[in-house]
Amino acid sequence: MELVDILTSDNIILNLKGTDQDTVIDELVNKLTENQLTNDPIAFKKAIYKRENEISTAVGYGVAIPHAKSKSVSKPTIIMGRTLQGIDYGGQHTNLIFMIAAPENASNEHLSLLSKLSTFLMSEAFRAKLLVATSMDEVINAIKNQDVSDEPDQTDKQDSGKYIVGITACMTGIAHTYMAAESLKEAAAKRGMKIKIQTNGANGPENRLTASDIQNADAIVVAHDVKVDTDVFKGKRFVDVPVKKAISHADQLIDQALAYDIRDPQSEHVSESHAEPEKKSGLNFYKHIMSGVSYMIPFVVVGGIFIAISFMFGIYAADPQSDQYNIFAEFFSQVGGEAAFALMVPILAGFIGYSIADKQGLAPAMIGGMVASIGGSGFLGGMFAGFVAGFSALYIGRAFARVPKAFQGLISVLLVPLLSTLIVGAFMFFILNTPMSLLNVFLENWLTGLTGINAAILGALLAGMMASDMGGPINKTASAFGLAMFAANIFEPSAALMVGGMVPPIGIALATTLFKNRFTLQEAEAGKASYVLGASFITEGAIPFAAADPLRIIPANIVGAAIGGAACMALNISLQAPHGGIFVIPIASNHPFLYIGCILLGSIVTCLMIGLLKKPLSEKDRNKGKAMDSVI
Structure with missing residues (x-):
């Protein structure tokens, strides 16, 4: 089966009448219905808009690829629409719209053909042929000719000796996954670089990366809108971006990935993914603090509002011993003050620790934050607890990195949190809480006395x-x-x-x-x-x-x-x-x-x-x- 068996001449509209995104989608769905390719156009249109609401299918280059799977579709189909004056589609000027319709049980062969069109559209010459075509036959011939050879020409490019690997994955695994892969391949080919991209499409991972690929890679790019397994990179740094960025800025991403220099032995142990190079200090205290604060703020907001609502019933309305007592005031006070506010400092500390050492730093840092809260060192004590626990967990984990894999689970679940909690708990209890609580009392008295x-x-x-x-x-x-x-x-x-x-x-x-x-x-x-x-x-x-x-x-x-x-x-x-x-x-x-x-x-x-x-x-x-x- 060929692509032209799915995108037939009766599925092509060379002069769309619609003047905006909604009317064009209506026009394309009507064509799908007219050709008896869907038995429930309303359900299919709902599926299309569900996908658009997740992320626009306008991919740049004057192209949009609305697509969806639906049980209302009888067989895999592509409806093409063209508007020479262009429309605003997802905030982008668009001339070519390809609506991909796939049944829920579409075969692998069909899905591969649908995704093939996405790679064709990365060719500027191919898009130009579609724009100047005067008949449906010319569109079909352009597709047939593109099908003959769709690989980038590398014969005149000197081999740079660089090897790029990566993974692309969009929400439906039909269009954007393959467009991102094609864009990266073209950018690499222009530089004479070898490249291998694993596409996590609707058929599952294709062109899967091997341990050897990753070991020999000079740079890694991951472009995804859904979760992908990045553990396979074994701590190597990689560029981590949405799929659309790989489609439109492949050259920049390759430059960025090469800058990480993952062949340098010193970079092999970095466990985080990075969209931009880190500052050379390596510690990045500001980033860790802001990570903790961002998770803390919702607790502060909810707690403050609930306490304020409690006070609206009376200053002492939450106290069962008071004449002002009101059960709703006690409810808001308990949820806001005794629950949300009590969690503020542990959450702050916990996510500072998480920012530093990932999951291994979360529990010790939260426990340290709770010790800070109990001991009176408050917000500032919580920040110290997050850093002490996070770096303790990070370095203890590294110290046991060479232990056999059979024991790694026990180390990460038991040994690292146990030892790092012991360190942060002792630091807070014996060293920090007393002077920090005195400092807090001083600040409170000073601020309270300001007039x-x-x-x-x-x-x-x-x-x-x-x-x-x-x-x-x-x-x-x-x-x-x-x-x-x-x-x-x-x-x-x-x-x-x-x-x-x-x-x-x-x-x-x-x-x-x-x-x-x-x-x-x-x-x-x-x-x-x-x-x-x-x-x-x-x-x-x-x-x-x-x-x-x-x-x-x-x-x-x-x-x-x-x-x-x-x-x-x-x-x-x-x-x-x-x-x-x-x-x-x-x-x-x-x-x-x-x-x-x-x-x-x-x-x-x-x-x-x-x-x-x-x-x-x-x-x-x-x-x-x-x-x-x-x-x-």
Whole structure:
């Protein structure tokens, strides 16, 4: 059976009438129904959209390949549609759409033919023939001619001596898996490199990598949207990316993979996959801390909101001995304070340990975090516990790496966690807890005693740091301090920090409304979304504007945020939920209206500064949209 037996002339639409993605999909499904290839077009269309919602099937090069398996399909089929003017498909300009329909029980031969088309479409010459074809016969002939030889020509390329291996795997294993493999093969062939790609397609793994392939490889690329077994690489570093990136940026991925230099003996023991080269320090403390903080934040948010709801019933409503007692208040207090808050520090420590030593570091670090929580060293103690446990587990595991495989399971389950827990537990109990708990008491007393100008200075500093790099390291440093104070039940810094995160996008949005002539039409349109982003405490909404005009936007952001943060702490406003924006203020702030006023104050200052600093644009420059084009 040949590909043209599946993509027949009566399954080709050379001039699609649809003008957008939805109408084109309807048109292609109608053709499938018209040719009696599906008995339930609604069910098949639902399967197509399920796949599109997972990840768009627009693959670049002006091509989209919507595809699905469905019991409503009678036999494997390809419906081709072409639109010369092009449509927006998944955010990409698209001219060629191939709808692949496969029954749930499709044979291996059929699935292989379907995937074959995907590799053909990687050829620029083949796509050009389809675009200029004036009849269905010309399309069929182009497919037949491409079927004769679809291997990249390497005869005129000097052998570079490099060997690339990899794995590709998409969700359905029909199209993107093979396109990614083909793109990598073409990129390697242009450089005279040998390459072998294992495709985890609908038929299962094909062209499977052997131990010898991996041993002899100079670079490894894994492009996948579903889980693949990377243990076969035995600790060698590899590029790990989504399938679409391999289709569109194969050259860059090969360069990146070669930079890892896995032939160097020193790199053989790296156990992580990396999408980008690590910093040369190798320790990367910032990455480990942020890993722990990212897992901790949901516990902090949920705990804070539940405690705030509990207080709405009365300050002592959760206490069964109080006259204010309410069973729902006790419920929210127990779930938020006794459960979520109790897990904050162990989770922080646990995922710092996990970031360092993978699964072997999780249990010792969580136990160390719990010891920190019990012993009063809190957030800072939890960070130390995560690092001590993580590095203990990492180095103990390496020390026993040469033990026979028969005992490796016992070592990873028993010996490594036991010894590393002993180390971190002793360190926290005998060395760290006492001085760290005293430091925490000092900080709590100092912050509690801050009033007036001193509180305003701290609020300005924290909010200004939040606005300075909008999600960068300065922002994260301020956030970490706020979380430490939050864990110690000091909630005023959290309020100032959220002001600092909300002011930049809201201030910019106001500026695009009140000073429209300072912005391009694209910027003015994007400013509307910044209202929502700012209200939701998503500071990153300000980044495109700051990147386009940093010398004016960033100072305006910092000054506005600092003024709002200073007012917030000077008024002793607290916030018992360190995230959530406008949605948590009514229930989590002790003075919600004053708090919203502080946010608006800072936003107005930012808006006015932008209006003063930015010069009006001519109508011509506003229409060009140069400023936003440079960052989008």
